[in-house]
Amino acid sequence: MKRKASAVKVEATDSSSESDVPLAKKIKKPATPSKKAVAKSPATKTAIKKETANSKATPAKKAKVNKEVAKAEAAQEEGEGDVDEQEYKWWLEQNMDNSVKWKTLSHNGVFFPPEYEPHGVPLVYNGKPVKLVPAVEEVASYFAQMLQTDYMNNPTFLKNFFRDFQAVIREHQPNLLIDDLSKCNFQRIFDHFDRLRERKKSMSKQERDKLKAEKQLIKDRYGVAILDGRKENVGNYNIEPPALFRGRGEHPRTGCLKRRIRPEDVTINIGKEAEVPAPPPGHQWKSVIHDNTVAWLATWKETVNDNTKYVLFAANSSLKGQSDLRKFEKARNLRGCVDKIRRDYMADLKDKVMATRQRATALYLIDKLALRAGNEKGEDEADTVGCCSLRFEHVSLEQPNTLVLDFPGKDSVRYYNAVPVDEQVFKNIRIFKRPPKAVGDPLFDRLNTTQLNKHLNQLMPGLSAKVFRTFNASHTLQEQLKEKTDPNSSVAEKVQAYNRANRAVAELCNHQRAVGKAHDTQMEKLREKVRAQQYQRQRYAQQLADIDPKLKKKRPELFKPEEELTEAWCLDHEQELSRKEREKVEAKFAKDNADRAEKKEALLKKSDLKDRLADIVAKDKLLAKGKLPTIKQFPPMRPGLATPERLIAAMDKITERIKVTQLQMEDKDENKTIALGTSKLNYNDPRITVAWAKANDVPLEKLFAKTLRDKFKWAMDVDADWEF
Structure with missing residues (x-):
């Protein structure tokens, strides 16, 4: 008898912890966007304070919410700023209506690339x-x-x-x-x-500045839209210029001509009351619509694959942020029912109905290996594969229970994994591969992505195979951070622990990449940096020994020879240091004369420059003879400042810098075939990173670039004890 899909009711997370309450449900605020507008309404302020008082928030959190209201009141009373300029914390709203994206919307359309200018070269x-x-x-x-x-x-x-x-x-x-x-x-x-x-x-510099200014003018015009009275950044406001299509992986249409997109191809979406942006002279828009249930500003179809393209709000916009928050909250909600779902599909592995057995096996692979669901591809698309579209040749079996997966994944990146699986899964795959199935035949011939996602949606509203991938990625990051973080380690070591945890996620999601062409060069630069630091430490040690020779016996660890530093390397390094120092002195001399000329003062003479370069010239003469500078002639620390305490402190700082650089080298080498950015951008709940950084006193900028910090502003308010 066919097993019916059992709907799982998603229970509220542990009510004893405020950290489990989604940010969007912590506080009730009106839909109007600005703090200034909030402050105008006494009824609203009362409602906010009442909601806070009745919530399960701790006193500290209540104070934080009241502080937000107080700031809005102060802005109203003091008349600070305009509505456009105040930060809109949409994540503090109680209910974000996903069906209506905006009430008012105005923008300046899209920027078309310039027309082709002939060069006449035959x-x-x-x-x-x-x-x-x-x-x-x-x-x-x-x-x-x-x-x-x-x-x-x-x-x-x-x-x-x-x-x-x-x-x-x-x-x-x-x-x-x-x-x-x-x-x-x-x-x-x-x-x-x-x-x-x-x-x-x-x-x-003037020409570069002019080009930069021209680009900024374009960005100022097309890169901003007014959404419900607020300025919001627009992401891809440029229409793609014509070119030859390249595609990813082995795309069958690579090399095809992408023709120029004209205004007649573009549909504009804008508010009814807003002024419709004018198309370029002599042209007209394909159509103008006023659909507030979608978040795009313009759309057209590109000419190679007939794919629909959209102009969307930027990654740091409120609409994109709301979409991200809903995505991660949906994945977070899965933890409340994932155990029940897993019990069900494990039972379905033995179901008598083959379609149910295939669905359970596919779901097992998606859950355990974070495989993409996979859609069927047409003849004009790259042959990439996901779980549901696996073919006979993509899976092989090795006794006793190892499954070997080898197929072209997204962007034609090879997915290869030999992994032990449940005994019943192993048996099922063997059954699915029985003759007359052969190379080219689908492994799951009674399953497709639509059927799988329909089944998952019955188990939890909004659940799809992609949600499993997000859930498992975020869960893996959090567990790996717990395992790899030493609270007593340095910031650099904690950053390395974070990168290793993130790499585990990237490996789970198969975010592979080819080793970059510049990898070896970058590694050599880091090695050179370490040698330079070791050389500097060695010079300080020599000066220390000159000042206090007895320290050699008392503190022998300070005088260990730097094994990687050959005499030839030291000579080359000193010559490079001398060259840079000369450039620095000459640049300073030129700047001083420029300042004097501006003030109409007497210019410095060549003899002044000669005096400034005297020590460098003396050192260059010594180096030209193949001799390294002595400590007495050229001490690294000025004699008037050099004391044993200062020199030892300087050596300790250099030792710490060396350690940091060596950790960077380890990270770079370990990550040379793994792309860490994709998991940070799309799969890891950013609140995990923010909470971990707060708990471990790690500056967030060491983990998230500015673009990510802007994109995930909504995640910055979580506390150090927040958990996914």
Whole structure:
């Protein structure tokens, strides 16, 4: 008999802990956005204070909420700031209506890339230069700029480009016969753009500032929208310029021409009362709508895959923040029923109905291995695979119970994992692979993603396979932090522990990457940094021994030889230090003279510069003879300041810096094939990181870049004892 999906009622989390109450439910506030507006209404203030008094918040938390209200009242009484300028803490609202995204919305539309400017450089075909009309030259230029990339070795890319290139030629220059890509030489066009790149690199500061100012003007106009009376940042306000489609992984449409998007392709979404932004002269919008149930400002379809593109609010906007909070709260709610769900699917592994057994097996893999659900792919899409779309050849079995998964995952990144599984799962996979199934056949032939997610939604409202991935990622991060954190370690060691915990999440989610081309260079720079620090410590030790020779016996640990420092390396390093010091002195001399000229004072003479460089010149003469500077001639710490206590303290600081750099090297090497950013951005509940940082006195900027701190402002209010 078929087992019915049992709906699991999500119970409230432990009421004894305030940390378990979602931020969105801690305090009741009106939907109006500003503190100033809140302060205007006595009834609202009374409601807030009453809600706080009746809540289960601790006295400290009640005081915090009342402090927010008091600040709003003060802003009202003192007339501080405008509504637009005050920070809108939407996460303190009791109920965020997900169906209506906004009440009023105005914006300036989208920014279209500039029209193509012809350069007139010919294509060489069969040894002869060919003049191209602008439309054809434009497409040839896209290809030419990619000559020195790996795409030139991709037959699919070359085939697709040449097909679309010929179509453009037939449309705009029909008398031109180009029927063989191997006879096309794009080198002249490549050289033209190479010269432009070099020219751009050598631009003056004034030219760079001018370009920067032009970009800022565009951002000021299109990068902001007014949402319910508040300024909110817009994310991708630029229409993508035409180019050759690259795709990720082995995409079958790589090399196809992405044609230029015109205003006639774009639909604008804006408030009914707002002024509709004017399209570029001579054009009109495809349509203008006023749909406040969606969060996008504009939409169009790109021309290669026919995918719908949207202009959305930025990652640090209130709408995106609300979406993120709902996502993580949904994953957090799963903990209340995940045990029941797991018991059910483990029982279903033995179900007599094959469809139920397949669903349970897939759910086991999604839960235990954090696999993506996987959707069926069309012929014009890259052949990437998720759990539900696994094929016969992607899974193999090794006795007694090891499952070997090997398939192209998202972005065609290989997923490989040999993992022991439950005995019944092992048996089920063996059954699912029985003849007549063969290579190319689906492993789960009675299951798809839609059916799986429909079943999960019956178990918990809003539950999908993706929620399991978010839940397991966040849960893993929290447990790994508990396991790896030593409260008595240094900040640098705690940061390393955090990175290792995050790496466990990235490995779980298969966030792999190829080793960067610059990895070896970066590692060598760090090694050089350590050697330089060791050299500085050695110089201090030599000066210390010169001041107090008896310390060599009393404190021998201070005088251990730096084994990595050869005499040749020390000589090269001193020459580099001398060069940098000379540049510094000369730059300071030039600045002093510039200041004097501005004040109309007498300029410094060359003899003054010579005096400033005297010590450096003396050292350079010594180095030129292959001799290192002695402590008596060139002490690292000025003699008037050098005391044993000061020198030992300086050496201790350097030792700490060396330790920090070595930890950075370990981190970089351990993470060279793992992308840590994706899990931070999409899968780890940021409140876990914030709470851990507060509990361990680790500055949040060492864990989250500014973009993440802005994106997750709503997570910053949690306490140190908050748990996922």
